[in-house]
Amino acid sequence: MKIGSMLKDVLISFFSAPITEKYPFERPETADRFRGKLFYDPAKCTGCNLCSKDCPAKALEIVVIDRAAKRFVARYDMDKCVYCAQCIQSCKFKCIGMSNEDWELAALTKELFTVTYGKEEDIARLLEGNALPNAEPIKAG
Amino acid sequence: MTTEAYLQRAGEILAPFAKGTNNPESNRLDVQIAASDLPAAASALTDASWGYLAAITGMDHGAEANELEALYHFCEGSAVTTLRVRLPRVDCPEIPSVSGMIPVASFFERELGEMLGVTVVDTPDASRLFLPDDWPDRVYPLRQGFKPEQAASIQPNKTPEPSKAGNKFIVPIGPQHPALKEPGHFEFTVDGEIITGARMRLGYVHRGIEKATEERNWIQNLYLLERICGICSHTHTSAYSQGVEKLAQVEVPHRALAIRELVAGLERIHSHLLWLGVVAHEAGFDTLFMYSWRDRETVMNLLEELTGNRVNYSICVLGGVKHDIVAEHSASIHKALDFLEERIRYYLDIVTSDTTFLQRTRGVGTMTHAEAIRFGALGPTARASGVTRDIRLDAPYGAYKRFPVSLITDERGDLEARFVVRMKELLVTCFTIRTIVDNMPSGEIAVRFPRKIPAGETVSRVEAPRGEAFYYIKSGGGESPLRLHIRTPSLCNWTSVINKAVGHQLADAPMLIAGMDPCFSCNDRMVTVRRKDDMKTLSWSELREYGIKKYGQKK
Numbered sequence: 112m113k114i115g116s117m118l119k120d121v122l123i124s125f126f127s128a129p130i131t132e133k134y135p136f137e138r139p140e141t142a143d144r145f146r147g148k149l150f151y152d153p154a155k156c157t158g159c160n161l162c163s164k165d166c167p168a169k170a171l172e173i174v175v176i177d178r179a180a181k182r183f184v185a186r187y188d189m190d191k192c193v194y195c196a197q198c199i200q201s202c203k204f205k206c207i208g209m210s211n212e213d214w215e216l217a218a219l220t221k222e223l224f225t226v227t228y229g230k231e232e233d234i235a236r237l238l239e240g241n242a243l244p245n246a247e248p249i250k251a252g
Numbered sequence: 253m254t255t256e257a258y259l260q261r262a263g264e265i266l267a268p269f270a271k272g273t274n275n276p277e278s279n280r281l282d283v284q285i286a287a288s289d290l291p292a293a294a295s296a297l298t299d300a301s302w303g304y305l306a307a308i309t310g311m312d313h314g315a316e317a318n319e320l321e322a323l324y325h326f327c328e329g330s331a332v333t334t335l336r337v338r339l340p341r342v343d344c345p346e347i348p349s350v351s352g353m354i355p356v357a358s359f360f361e362r363e364l365g366e367m368l369g370v371t372v373v374d375t376p377d378a379s380r381l382f383l384p385d386d387w388p389d390r391v392y393p394l395r396q397g398f399k400p401e402q403a404a405s406i407q408p409n410k411t412p413e414p415s416k417a418g419n420k421f422i423v424p425i426g427p428q429h430p431a432l433k434e435p436g437h438f439e440f441t442v443d444g445e446i447i448t449g450a451r452m453r454l455g456y457v458h459r460g461i462e463k464a465t466e467e468r469n470w471i472q473n474l475y476l477l478e479r480i481c482g483i484c485s486h487t488h489t490s491a492y493s494q495g496v497e498k499l500a501q502v503e504v505p506h507r508a509l510a511i512r513e514l515v516a517g518l519e520r521i522h523s524h525l526l527w528l529g530v531v532a533h534e535a536g537f538d539t540l541f542m543y544s545w546r547d548r549e550t551v552m553n554l555l556e557e558l559t560g561n562r563v564n565y566s567i568c569v570l571g572g573v574k575h576d577i578v579a580e581h582s583a584s585i586h587k588a589l590d591f592l593e594e595r596i597r598y599y600l601d602i603v604t605s606d607t608t609f610l611q612r613t614r615g616v617g618t619m620t621h622a623e624a625i626r627f628g629a630l631g632p633t634a635r636a637s638g639v640t641r642d643i644r645l646d647a648p649y650g651a652y653k654r655f656p657v658s659l660i661t662d663e664r665g666d667l668e669a670r671f672v673v674r675m676k677e678l679l680v681t682c683f684t685i686r687t688i689v690d691n692m693p694s695g696e697i698a699v700r701f702p703r704k705i706p707a708g709e710t711v712s713r714v715e716a717p718r719g720e721a722f723y724y725i726k727s728g729g730g731e732s733p734l735r736l737h738i739r740t741p742s743l744c745n746w747t748s749v750i751n752k753a754v755g756h757q758l759a760d761a762p763m764l765i766a767g768m769d770p771c772f773s774c775n776d777r778m779v780t781v782r783r784k785d786d787m788k789t790l791s792w793s794e795l796r797e798y799g800i801k802k803y804g805q806k807k
Binding site: 145200 | 479557560574
């Protein structure tokens with residue numbers, strides 16, 4: 112039986128540097144496997160849409176503009192994403208990755224959370240609602 | 253006794269009531285019985301000390317079969333005996349209660365009643381456990397016709413009047429943060445400072461997960477179930493994957509199983525250290541709270557390094573794991589464990605020697621061995637009362653046969669014993685993790701997994717940091733499950749808290765609640781209601797004025 116059993120710990124801490132991190136002034140390093148923002152490479156994609164089929168949050172969708180010419184547009188909702196990386200697992204062609212650098216994703220408007228990947232002209236066309244005649248319709252994940 | 257011997261014994265005990273039996277899996281026995289025989293069959297099992305009631309699964313077989321079914325799962329070792337009771341699919345079919353002999357069944361029966369519309373005759377408390385008070389009568393969320401979208405347009409009942417205490421004095425605790433930073437509501441009837449009765453109400457973090465699994469595919473469900481609980485997320489993914497892998501008859505590589513056990517061990521360390529801090533905080537020992545949480549960061553960072561995230565690790569995939577453990581990880585695991593082991597020994601010393609702290613824990617909430625068995629306590633709460641119940645040893649799953657853990661029990665049964673059991677358990681866990689890292693089996697970390705799972709049903713049990721988690725999974729052969737039922741350890745441990753609170757001082761209540769390491773998120777799963785009609789937005793000053801008017805205070 113003793114009283115003040117943690118006094119020693121308290122005294123040691125009193126004379127040692129604080130354990131807390133000084134974020135945002137000092138950015139902590141994240142692990143290599145850390146799952147941050149999703150990246151998509153249309154060059155390797157085949158448009159199989161397995162990633163969006165398995166996405167538990169319906170945060171990802173691949174729009175096929177022209178399968179033969181490898182013209183795909185990925186729409187990714189950062190706010191819906193639960194960062195589980197199942198899409199990376201489902202993709203057989205390794206065209207999806209998650210950054211361990213890009214993780215400060217807070218934004219002031221919802222619109223900023225929607226990210227599109229693909230050729231600029233394709234994205235512009237999609238946003239205007241004028242898909243190419245042979246484009247496949249957007250399927251909800 | 254072997255599993256076969258257990259099942260044979262169960263078959264003999266239940267023979268007088270059985271209308272049909274079969275063995276769906278090598279460790280399972282299904283016995284079809286009539287509803288009227290249920291209490292007799294359940295008491296035959298309990299009288300013979302055959303296992304314990306692990307869960308009651310309610311199922312709706314749909315309009316075509318026109319049948320409901322209640323499954324009473326009893327477990328002993330790795331043997332599971334299920335009493336199957338068929339009920340007509342009418343509004344309120346009746347089934348007799350078994351709570352008289354098995355107190356924990358009371359919670360299961362309340363769930364069965366409100367979710368599937370089964371009237372449990374003579375159940376001690378038929379009030380709602382999970383669903384909101386104003387949920388309309390005769391709307392049963394787990395019946396097949398019910399669609400989650402319906403919930404938004406449901407017309408709520410009038411909120412019932414709060415229960416009248418008569419001439420008793422009731423102290424409500426919660427729903428805001430009764431012990432932990434999670435919601436739950438307790439009503440303690442008191443006589444002066446002494447508690448004379450206790451009731452509880454859950455459902456404040458009910459999210460409709462069991463129903464939601466029926467609309468998602470097998471892979472999506474993995475991540476949905478992971479989010480049942482932020483603290484023991486790996487428990488849920490491993491229990492689910494293990495069950496689905498059994499249904500799909502996929503052999504998971506040894507290396508993947510070892511990695512799963514390793515992550516489960518790390519999760520146990522972080523969970524127990526978190527609990528240590530929370531209970532210390534409840535007892536007013538904030539120094540211990542701060543330092544144990546500081547040290548917990550070590551294991552959190554390690555989990556981030558191995559899996560990519562501090563919580564919701566997502567290391568499990570169907571058929572294996574996502575990430576391998578390589579040489580550089582072994583070094584950091586050993587280094588982190590060196591530090592943690594030293595600290596855990598130190599905390600074990602503190603919780604057994606600090607005079608002030610011991611006044612809050614020694615002899616408080618003492619639960620005898622017999623009581624722990626009767627109340628159906630699980631995990632460290634039960635083991636602190638000398639109950640040798642641990643799924644990792646009783647029914648070794650995954651890699652636990654290859655890398656066993658040793659059983660830690662304590663005979664005293666009070667809060668102090670629960671501290672001792674948990675801290676010693678951590679030392680054992682550290683040792684097992686080191687063994688796994690040093691003897692990692694070679695080979696693949698994942699195998700290909702089918703998208704469609706053959707029809708069938710299975711039971712998957714794993715030992716979560718708080719006790720046994722029980723999964724019942726039924727597949728109809730498609731891309732998503734037909735029914736998934738989860739019973740988490742906290743639900744079973746409540747019975748002991750509610751019963752043991754009586755006779756204690758009211759000031760001990762938070763410690764008693766926190767002492768079993770409750771997890772409200774784990775309990776609460778099924779349906780949320782968002783009401784459209786009576787929502788009202790108040791500005792801060794309006795709210796303030798409302799409060800002042802309501803409570804008649806001066807500005």
